[in-house]
Structures are given as structure tokens and as C-alpha cells.
Amino acid sequence: MAIIEHMHVGIDEVRRKLEEVKDPEIDTVSIVELGMVEAIEVKEGHVVVKILPTFLGCPALPIIQKNIEQVLWSLRGVVSINVKFIHSPPWTSDRINDAGRKGLKKFGIAPPPRFEEDGSWHVDCPFCLSTYVTMENLFGPTACRSILYCKSCKNPFEAMKPVSTL
Amino acid sequence: MNEHFVYAHREELISLLLQLADDDFIYAFRGAEWLGLAPHIEEDVASASISQNSMGHASMFYELAEELGLDEANILAHARPAKERRNSILLERVNGEGSYMGTPTYNWAYTVVRNYFYTQAKKIKMESLRSSSYTPLIDVALKVNMELHYHLLHWRTWFVQLVGATEEANEKMVSAIKEVMVDFGDLFSYGKESETIIAAGLIESSDVLLERWKQQMESIFHVGGLDLHLLTFKTEKNGRNQEHTADLDQAIATLAEVYQVDPAAIW
Numbered sequence: 001m002a003i004i005e006h007m008h009v010g011i012d013e014v015r016r017k018l019e020e021v022k023d024p025e026i027d028t029v030s031i032v033e034l035g036m037v038e039a040i041e042v043k044e045g046h047v048v049v050k051i052l053p054t055f056l057g058c059p060a061l062p063i064i065q066k067n068i069e070q071v072l073w074s075l076r077g078v079v080s081i082n083v084k085f086i087h088s089p090p091w092t093s094d095r096i097n098d099a100g101r102k103g104l105k106k107f108g109i110a111p112p113p114r115f116e117e118d119g120s121w122h123v124d125c126p127f128c129l130s131t132y133v134t135m136e137n138l139f140g141p142t143a144c145r146s147i148l149y150c151k152s153c154k155n156p157f158e159a160m161k162p163v164s165t166l
Numbered sequence: 167m168n169e170h171f172v173y174a175h176r177e178e179l180i181s182l183l184l185q186l187a188d189d190d191f192i193y194a195f196r197g198a199e200w201l202g203l204a205p206h207i208e209e210d211v212a213s214a215s216i217s218q219n220s221m222g223h224a225s226m227f228y229e230l231a232e233e234l235g236l237d238e239a240n241i242l243a244h245a246r247p248a249k250e251r252r253n254s255i256l257l258e259r260v261n262g263e264g265s266y267m268g269t270p271t272y273n274w275a276y277t278v279v280r281n282y283f284y285t286q287a288k289k290i291k292m293e294s295l296r297s298s299s300y301t302p303l304i305d306v307a308l309k310v311n312m313e314l315h316y317h318l319l320h321w322r323t324w325f326v327q328l329v330g331a332t333e334e335a336n337e338k339m340v341s342a343i344k345e346v347m348v349d350f351g352d353l354f355s356y357g358k359e360s361e362t363i364i365a366a367g368l369i370e371s372s373d374v375l376l377e378r379w380k381q382q383m384e385s386i387f388h389v390g391g392l393d394l395h396l397l398t399f400k401t402e403k404n405g406r407n408q409e410h411t412a413d414l415d416q417a418i419a420t421l422a423e424v425y426q427v428d429p430a431a432i433w
Contacts, residue, residue: 058222087226140215
């Protein structure tokens with residue numbers, strides 16, 4: 001009699017594997033660190049991953065989907081993979097965890113600041129930590145980033161836009 | 167979401183979703199036509215980013231319509247002729263004389279006024295949709311509204327600064343406001359389905375929303391020393407009832423050109 005092993009993939013394995021999926025445009029942060037993974041469901045090898053897009057028009061979403069599928073297929077016991085983009089709760093920039101904030105800085109991107117009570121916000125230079133910076137353009141090379149300039153170390157840099165439901 | 171609600175209000179839902187989607191889709195297209203032509207490089211980046219976001223918003227609204235049994239979002243965006251579209255006439259108007267393929271003499275003042283007035287109107291709609299009777303629309307509106315914060319900040323800044331700049335700039339802005347207001351009348355309209363859309367609790371009435379828009383304008387017009395009588399609301403055509411201008415035919419022919427080469431192509 002043949003011995004059939006019923007080895008199905010577990011939820012923790014899936015979560016660990018998702019740490020390998022980086023933002024296609026910022027390779028020092030993972031989608032887990034960015035707070036984009038809202039839920040993981042695993043049932044007898046059928047994996048459902050629910051992802052919150054950072055910005056609705058973000059062209060990186062299909063790439064992220066493909067990358068998730070690719071890393072998860074490398075796990076043993078995966079029968080199917082379903083990546084779903086959902087919109088509730090809405091992604092906000094305070095979902096980025098400490099590792100994500102460090103990863104952004106490493107890339108030269110200032111992590112998103114918190115909004116002040118009056119709706120304003122402030123960013124420090126990711127290179128020299130100076131607060132002496134100016135906003136060059138609220139809109140940057142991707143939907144989630146702004147372009148700033150540090151008057152202390154004379155470097156242009158980018159910052160994640162703060163996004164909040166306020 | 168209660169299936170019975172969707173069944174009972176399917177037509178109203180589809181009408182409103184297509185109005186929202188078609189507005190953002192054509193707005194994003196006209197914005198994208200400025201690529202490489204905006205007044206300076208930072209504006210080129212900003213305009214492109216705003217257009218990309220807005221295309222994302224259109225795509226979300228089309229997908230909600232798709233979930234109600236309509237064609238796939240890509241088909242809704244590319245394959246429908248002008249006579250099936252429900253966008254406001256204001257948003258289909260060309261950016262100015264000429265074309266980006268030849269010699270464009272686009273009107274920046276007109277673009278700033280149109281984009282500011284539209285973005286403020288859209289913000290008011292998104293806020294109203296947060297108490298919509300259709301839950302999937304609440305979720306999308308909440309997300310759209312977060313991004314819209316930056317669009318509104320951008321266009322309001324341009325508006326106030328140009329109005330308060332040189333005499334020439336001020337004159338161009340006043341004349342642009344007049345030109346924009348010619349087509350503004352259908353922006354808050356829901357067209358023929360208006361009564362049922364409101365009765366279903368999908369969004370508040372046009373009058374309520376228009377009043378909120380006017381309040382916003384009052385404070386900005388006051389800052390810029392502009393005459394509030396510039397804001398007139400007559401409409402000859404209503405885009406919500408699929409009445410359009412030749413400008414929309416031209417836009418669709420251009421934006422769907424690649425799609426029409428091979429509608430079955432996989433992107």
C-alpha cells in the first residue's frame with residue numbers, strides 16, 4: 001500500500017514567504033512591512049491572500065500579484081493561489097511597520113510622517129536627519145512619493161506621502 | 167451587501183457607477199494629453215501622477231459595475247461609443263486648440279479652472295458616498311477621497327496663485343471660469359435616473375451637493391477677489407443622459423486606437 005502524505009501548507013509558512021515579496025519599485029521593503037497584506041486564508045492547500053493597494057492607480061499591483069504567486073508556488077503543499085485586492089479597510093501610511101520604515105530610509109526615502117492636528121506634516125532628511133528641508137513637488141515618480149530637498153546636506157530626496165482617512 | 171437591495175436597484179447603481187467612472191476616465195485622458203506640455207517639469211510630474219490616480223479611480227468604479235454583470239472594465243472604458251457614455255460634458259472638452267501630435271496651443275488657465283472645479287465637486291461626491299446605501303461604493307469612495315486630498319490641494323493652489331498673479335493671468339482666469347461654467351451644469355446632475363438614485367439612498371441630492379460646492383467656492387472667490395456672479399449653472403446638454411459633443415468622439419477615437427487594433431489582446 002502506498003503511503004500518501006497529506007502535507008498541506010500552513011498559514012505561518014505563507015506569511016514568512018510573503019516577506020520575500022518586495023515592493024517592485026523599492027526593493028528594501030516587503031509588502032508585509034508596508035502593511036499591504038490584510039489577510040491570509042489557508043484551507044487544505046488552497047491559499048487566499050488579501051492585499052490592500054497603497055494607491056488605486058498603482059501600476060505595480062499586477063507585478064506584486066505575479067510575485068506573490070511565484071514565491072508561494074515554491075512552498076510544498078500549495079494546491080491553488082488566489083490573490084485578491086480589497087479596499088476595506090483602506091490602506092493608510094501608518095500601516096507601515098518599523099522594519100518597513102527602516103527599509104524605506106535605506107533606499108533614501110523618508111518614511112511617511114504623521115499628520116499634525118491642522119492637517120500639515122513634516123519630514124526629516126533620510127540622509128543627514130536635518131529638519132531643514134523644502135518640498136519641491138508633492139507629486140513624485142510614483143503615486144505614493146513626494147520630492148523634497150535637504151538644505152543642510154544639499155541632497156534631493158523622496159518621502160512617502162502620508163495617507164490617512166482624516 | 168443585501169442581494170435584494172442590489173436586485174431592486176441594479177439600474178440606478180449602474181447609472182451612478184458609470185457616471186463616476188466615465189467622469190474620471192475622460193478627466194484622466196485629458197490630463198494625460200498634457201504630458202510633456204505642462205508649464206514646467208514639476209507640473210508635468212504632478213499632472214501625470216494625478217491622471218494616473220484618476221485612471222485608477224475610474225477603474226475601481228468600472229469594476230464595481232462589472233460586478234453587477236456589465237462587461238469587463240477594460241471593455242467599458244475602451245469599447246463604448248460616445249452615445250453610451252455618461253460623463254459630464256465639461257470633462258470631455260478639449261484642452262485647447264491643436265493636438266499634442268501636431269502644434270498644441272492648450273489653455274492652461276482653462277485646465278486649472280476645470281480641474282479645480284471638478285476636483286472640488288468630486289471631493290463633495292466622495293464624502294456624500296461615505297453614507298451610501300451600497301457598501302462597496304462606501305469602501306471605494308473612502309479610498310478615493312484619501313488620494314483626492316492631494317489633488318485638491320494641488321489645483322486649489324494653482325487656482326489661487328494664478329488668480330492673484332499678474333493682471334494678464336487674472337484676465338485669463340476670469341475668462342476661463344466663464345468658459346468652464348458654460349458646461350458645468352450637468353456635473354452634479356444624475357440625469358434621467360436622478361429620482362431613483364436618490365430614493366435608493368445611493369448618494370445625496372444634486373441640490374445639496376451643489377450647495378456645498380458653492381460654499382467652498384465662496385471662500386476661495388473671496389480670497390481671490392473674484393465675483394461670485396461668474397458662477398452660473400445653465401445647461402444645454404446633459405452628459406448624464408448620454409448627450410455629448412464631438413470632442414468626446416475625438417477623445418474616444420484617440421484613446422481606444424490601440425485597443426481597437428486587437429480588442430482580444432491580453433495586456
